[in-house]
Amino acid sequence: MYVLGLWDGHDSGAALIEDGKIVFAANEERYTKRKLEVKFPYNSISNALSFAGIKPTDVEAVAFPTTELTKTVSRIFPGQKEAYYRFRRRKMRKPRFERLMHYYKYSTTSIGILPLCDSISKSIISKQLKHIGFSKFKLYSIDHHMAHAATAAFTSGMERALVITLDGLGDGLSGSISILENGKLERKSVIPARDSIGIFYEQATNLIGMRELEDEGKVMAMADYSFPFPFEENRLKDFYTVEGTAIKAKYGPVRQYAMLDRILWSMPREQFAYMAQQLIEKIEAELAANAMEKFGIGSVAFAGGIMSNVKANMKIRNLDALKEWYVFPHMGDGGIALGAAMCADYSSRGTYSYEFNDAYLGNSYSDDYTEQALKREQGIAFEEDSGRFGHAAELIYNDEYVFWFNGRMEYGPRALGNRSIVANAGSDRVKDMLNTYVKQREWYQPFAPSMLAEDADKLLENVKGTDRFMTMAYAIQSDKKEVMKSVIHVDLTARPQMVGEENRDYMSLIRAVKDRTGFGVVLNTSFNIHGAPIVASPEDALLTMKKTKTKYMFLGRYFVENKEAGK
Numbered sequence: 001m002y003v004l005g006l007w008d009g010h011d012s013g014a015a016l017i018e019d020g021k022i023v024f025a026a027n028e029e030r031y032t033k034r035k036l037e038v039k040f041p042y043n044s045i046s047n048a049l050s051f052a053g054i055k056p057t058d059v060e061a062v063a064f065p066t067t068e069l070t071k072t073v074s075r076i077f078p079g080q081k082e083a084y085y086r087f088r089r090r091k092m093r094k095p096r097f098e099r100l101m102h103y104y105k106y107s108t109t110s111i112g113i114l115p116l117c118d119s120i121s122k123s124i125i126s127k128q129l130k131h132i133g134f135s136k137f138k139l140y141s142i143d144h145h146m147a148h149a150a151t152a153a154f155t156s157g158m159e160r161a162l163v164i165t166l167d168g169l170g171d172g173l174s175g176s177i178s179i180l181e182n183g184k185l186e187r188k189s190v191i192p193a194r195d196s197i198g199i200f201y202e203q204a205t206n207l208i209g210m211r212e213l214e215d216e217g218k219v220m221a222m223a224d225y226s227f228p229f230p231f232e233e234n235r236l237k238d239f240y241t242v243e244g245t246a247i248k249a250k251y252g253p254v255r256q257y258a259m260l261d262r263i264l265w266s267m268p269r270e271q272f273a274y275m276a277q278q279l280i281e282k283i284e285a286e287l288a289a290n291a292m293e294k295f296g297i298g299s300v301a302f303a304g305g306i307m308s309n310v311k312a313n314m315k316i317r318n319l320d321a322l323k324e325w326y327v328f329p330h331m332g333d334g335g336i337a338l339g340a341a342m343c344a345d346y347s348s349r350g351t352y353s354y355e356f357n358d359a360y361l362g363n364s365y366s367d368d369y370t371e372q373a374l375k376r377e378q379g380i381a382f383e384e385d386s387g388r389f390g391h392a393a394e395l396i397y398n399d400e401y402v403f404w405f406n407g408r409m410e411y412g413p414r415a416l417g418n419r420s421i422v423a424n425a426g427s428d429r430v431k432d433m434l435n436t437y438v439k440q441r442e443w444y445q446p447f448a449p450s451m452l453a454e455d456a457d458k459l460l461e462n463v464k465g466t467d468r469f470m471t472m473a474y475a476i477q478s479d480k481k482e483v484m485k486s487v488i489h490v491d492l493t494a495r496p497q498m499v500g501e502e503n504r505d506y507m508s509l510i511r512a513v514k515d516r517t518g519f520g521v522v523l524n525t526s527f528n529i530h531g532a533p534i535v536a537s538p539e540d541a542l543l544t545m546k547k548t549k550t551k552y553m554f555l556g557r558y559f560v561e562n563k564e565a566g567k
Contacts, residue, residue, distance in 0.1 A: 005341025112172020144170025
C-alpha cells in the first residue's frame with residue numbers, strides 16, 4: 001500500500017510511504033530553486049513516484065494537512081499566495097501600505113476551520129491530483145498540529161512519550177500536547193493561535209528588518225551580541241505567561257505587533273533580539289516542565305517550527321525532569337507532508353512507528369548519471385578518486401574548504417553530510433572565506449560542526465543521547481575553543497551533528513580528518529549560496545561551484561577541480 005503525503009503551503013513538498021516504510025520525502029524548493037516554495041508540489045510528487053518506480057494510479061491514499069480559512073482561500077486564489085510569498089521574501093518593491101498588510105495578516109491568525117473549508121480544500125486538491133494522473137485514491141485531510149505531532153511521535157523510537165508541538169499557527173492552533181502510549185497518539189491539550197509564541201517571534205523578526213518565516217535563526221544568533229540582563233528587566237516579560245500546559249498571550253496579535261514596534265524604536269536591534277529570545281526560552285522551558293510534571297512522562301518528542309530554535313531547545317534539554325528527548329529534524333511546516341501521510345497510515349493500518357535512523361530521504365544519482373553531467377561541463381577536470389576520504393581530509397587540514405555531494409539528499413533544512421560544504425573546524429581564515437565568498441551571509445551567524453558521535457562527550461558539555469540532526473545547542477568544553485573556533489558562537493555554544501553508522505561515508509571523512517588533527521570534528525554548512533535552496537542534483541552542484549569560484553568538489557566517487565577558480 002502506497003500513501004502519499006503532500007503540503008501546498010510554506011515550504012511545500014511531498015512524502016511517500018510504502019507498507020509502513022518511509023520511501024521518499026523532499027521539498028519543492030529543491031526543484032524550483034525558490035527558497036521555501038509555496039506552489040503545489042508537482043515536482044516533489046513526480047520525484048517521489050519516480051524514485052519508487054510507480055505510477056500515480058498505484059497510490060491508494062493521499063493525505064494533506066491544514067484546511068483553515070486562510071489556507072483554503074489561498075487554494076481558491078493561488079495568486080494571493082504567490083503575492084504574499086513575494087512580499088514576505090521582499091522580492092518586490094516595498095508596498096505603500098506595508099504596515100496595513102501586516103495588520104490584516106495578524107487580524108486573521110485566530111480564524112481556524114470554518115464550515116465548507118474542509119470540503120472546498122479537498123475538492124481543489126483532488127482536481128490537482130487528477131490532473132497529473134491520480135485516480136481511485138482515498139483523500140484524507142489532516143489537522144495541522146496532528147501532522148506535526150505524528151512526525152515527532154512516530155519517528156522518535158519511543159514507546160511512551162509526551163509529544164509537544166509549537167509553531168506560528170495552523171488550523172486555529174499554535175501548539176498541542178499529546179501522549180503516545182500503547183500504539184495510540186492522543187491529544188491532551190491545545191494552545192490557540194491567539195496565544196502563539198511563534199507569531200510573537202515572527203513579528204520580532206520582521207520588525208528587526210528581517211524576513212519572517214525565514215530569518216528567525218538570525219534573530220537567535222544576533223541575541224547573543226546584546227549586553228545580558230536578568231529576565232526581570234526584560235520589557236517583554238509580561239507579553240506571555242505559562243499557566244499549566246497552556247501559553248497565554250497578554251495582547252492580541254495586532255496590538256502586540258504595534259507594541260513591539262514602539263519598544264524596538266527605542267533600543268538597538270541586538271537588545272530587542274535578546275529580549276525576544278530570552279522570553280521564548282523561558283516560555284518553552286516552563287511549558288515542557290509543566291507538561292512533564294502533569295503527565296509524569298520524562299520522554300518528550302517535539303515538532304513545529306518553533307522547535308528549530310536550538311537555544312530554547314537547550315534550555316529544555318537541561319531540565320532535570322527530562323530523561324529522553326527527540327526533535328523531528330524537519331520540524332517546520334516543510335515536514336508536515338510526511339506527517340500527513342503518517343496520520344493517514346495510522347488511521348488505515350494503525351502504523352505508529354517508523355524506522356528513522358537518518359534523514360537521507362531525497363534523490364540520489366548513479367555514477368553514470370554523474371559522469372555524464374561532468375562531461376557536459378566546461379572548465380573543470382575530474383577523475384575517479386578511490387581515496388577520496390583521505391584526499392578531502394588533506395585539503396581540509398590544509399585550510400581548504402570542499403564541496404561534498406554524496407548519496408541521497410537530506411530531508412529538512414540541515415545539510416547532514418550528503419549535500420555539505422566541509423572545512424577545518426579550527427580555522428578562522430576558512431570561516432571568513434566561506435562567509436564572504438561562498439555563503440555570502442551575515443558575519444554574526446555561526447557555522448555548525450559535524451563530529452563523530454563517539455567524540456561528542458569529549459568536545460561538548462552535558463551530552464544527553466545522540467543528536468544526528470543538528471536540533472540542539474550545546475555548550476562546548478572550555479579547553480576546546482581553539483579546536484572548534486570556526487564552529488562556535490560568541491556565547492561558546494554550538495549546534496552539532498553527531499555522526500555514526502547512519503552515514504558511513506561521512507563518518508569516514510571525519511575520521512580521516514581526525515587522523516590529521518587529533519579531533520573528529522569539521523565545519524559543516526549547507527551546500528548552497530545564502531538565500532538559495534540546498535543543491536539537489538549534480539548539475540546544481542556544478543553550477544554552484546562555478547558561481548562561487550570554488551576550487552574543489554567531491555561529487556560521488558569523482559574528484560572535481562574547477563580550472564576557473566581564482567580567476
